[in-house]
Amino acid sequence: MEPIDEWTVAELKAELKDLDLSISGNKEELYERLLDAEEGEWGDEEGGFDTSELVASLTEAVVRNRVAIGAVVAVVVLIVAVVVAGPSILEMIVPAKEAEPEVSVWEFTIEERNQTDIQTFFVNDDTTETITLSVPLPRNLSSIYIGGYWGEEDEQPGGIVGCDTVTIEVYDSAVNKSNRYSLSNTDAMSQDCDADKTEPWDKIWYQYTLDLPNITGFEGTHEEAIALWEEYDGIGTGEWRIDVTVDVYTLWGTVCDCEDGEEVRLTISYIEYEVNMAEAAPPALPE
Numbered sequence: 001m002e003p004i005d006e007w008t009v010a011e012l013k014a015e016l017k018d019l020d021l022s023i024s025g026n027k028e029e030l031y032e033r034l035l036d037a038e039e040g041e042w043g044d045e046e047g048g049f050d051t052s053e054l055v056a057s058l059t060e061a062v063v064r065n066r067v068a069i070g071a072v073v074a075v076v077v078l079i080v081a082v083v084v085a086g087p088s089i090l091e092m093i094v095p096a097k098e099a100e101p102e103v104s105v106w107e108f109t110i111e112e113r114n115q116t117d118i119q120t121f122f123v124n125d126d127t128t129e130t131i132t133l134s135v136p137l138p139r140n141l142s143s144i145y146i147g148g149y150w151g152e153e154d155e156q157p158g159g160i161v162g163c164d165t166v167t168i169e170v171y172d173s174a175v176n177k178s179n180r181y182s183l184s185n186t187d188a189m190s191q192d193c194d195a196d197k198t199e200p201w202d203k204i205w206y207q208y209t210l211d212l213p214n215i216t217g218f219e220g221t222h223e224e225a226i227a228l229w230e231e232y233d234g235i236g237t238g239e240w241r242i243d244v245t246v247d248v249y250t251l252w253g254t255v256c257d258c259e260d261g262e263e264v265r266l267t268i269s270y271i272e273y274e275v276n277m278a279e280a281a282p283p284a285l286p287e
Contacts, residue, residue: 001034001035001038004027004028004031007027007031009027009030012027012030012031012034013030015034016030016033016034016037019034019037021033021034021037101221101222101223102221102222103219103220103221104219104220104221104222104225104279104280105217105218105219105279105280106217106218106219106220106225106277106278106279106280107216107217107218107277107278107279107280108216108218108229108275108276108277109216109275109276109278110212110273110274110275110276111273111274111276112142112271112272112273113271113272113273114269114270114271114272115269115270115271115272116267116268116269116270117133117267117268117269118265118266118267118268119131119265119266119268120263120264120265120266121244121263121264121266122261122262122263122264123166123244123245123246123261123262123263123264124246124260124261125164125246125247125248125260125261126246126247126248127245127246127261128243128244128245129243129244129245129264130241130242130243130244131241131242131244131266131268132239132240132241132242133239133240133242133268133270134238134239134240135175135236135237135238135239135240135270136237137234137237138233138234138237138274139236139237139272139274140232140233140234140235140236140237140272140273140274140275141208141210141235141236141237141270141271141272141273142209142210142212142235142236142271142272142273143207143208143209143210143270143271144181144206144207144208144236144240144268144269144270144271145205145206145207145208145267145268145269145270146168146170146205146206146240146242146266146267146268147202147204147205147206147266147267148166148168148202148203148204148205148244148264148265148266148267149194149201149202149203149264149265149267150163150166150193150194150203150262150263150264150265151163151193151194151195151196151197151199151263152193152194152195152197152262163191163192163193163195163262164191164246164247164248164261164262165189165190165191165246165247166189166190166191166193166203166204166244166245166246166247166262166264167188167189167243167244167245167246167247168188168204168206168242168243168244168245168266169188169242169243169245170206170240170241170242171240171241171242171243172208172238172240174238174239174241175236175237175238175239175240176234176235176236176237176238177234177235177236178208178236178238180210180235181208181209181210181235181236182208182209182210182211183206183207183208183209184206184207184209185204185205185206185207186203186204186205187204188204189204190203190204193262202267208236210235210236212232212273217280225277226277229275229277232275233275236270242266242268244264244266246261246262246264248260
């Protein structure tokens with residue numbers, strides 16, 4: 001503000017009148033009053049954003065320009081919200097980035113149990129005996145062996161020994177994840193019996209084997225570890241259907257007039273396993 005010497009009394013009164021301030025007093029009093037008013041305006045500007053001043057200015061705009069009150073109120077609410085609650089609004093508009101899943105080292109241990117079931121039954125000629133092995137959840141089979149044995153004594157006068165044709169078929173269509181097994185077996189049909197009942201081995205057999213990987217020390221998230229574990233969970237559950245069929249024994253085109261059928265010993269041996277998963281403890285820090 002200019003020094004007092006550069007002001008006239010009339011100029012001081014005109015300035016004070018524009019500011020709606022008193023114009024009484026001598027030149028020094030008028031100058032001091034105008035100086036105080038000027039300093040007050042600068043102080044308001046340095047104090048930052050004044051919400052009350054904004055509201056007052058907008059109210060004056062309503063009176064002067066006849067602006068719609070609803071529009072003014074909306075603008076006031078928006079500006080005040082941005083100034084007062086800016087960070088919160090930004091968080092709502094731009095959601096925080098989700099934390100990355102934690103990666104850990106997981107240990108898998110496999111517990112196995114062996115079980116064997118032996119059944120002996122007589123199958124009449126031209127008939128089929130059906131045996132069903134039912135494996136319920138949450139059991140798993142890493143190996144299953146199905147074998148059939150049969151033997152004959154003399155069926156013809158004069159010491160001629162012959163065996164009926166035996167067929168053993170295994171159906172695993174109702175078995176969970178049966179495609180994961182590798183299969184080795186003999187022919188499903190055979191007439192090669194144990195003539196004197198001295199041979200200990202099965203004449204027809206099937207061996208289903210599951211190759212379990214070494215999954216100890218798997219590194220990944222908890223979800224990835226669960227997904228890996230589920231690949232080897234529930235394998236072999238369901239119904240293993242085994243059909244044993246005997247066809248009549250013939251010799252030189254004639255039907256053997258003797259024992260009508262075969263006594264078959266069926267062996268079912270399998271290995272159950274259970275997978276346990278746990279997070280590996282971090283290595284101990286050196287002391």
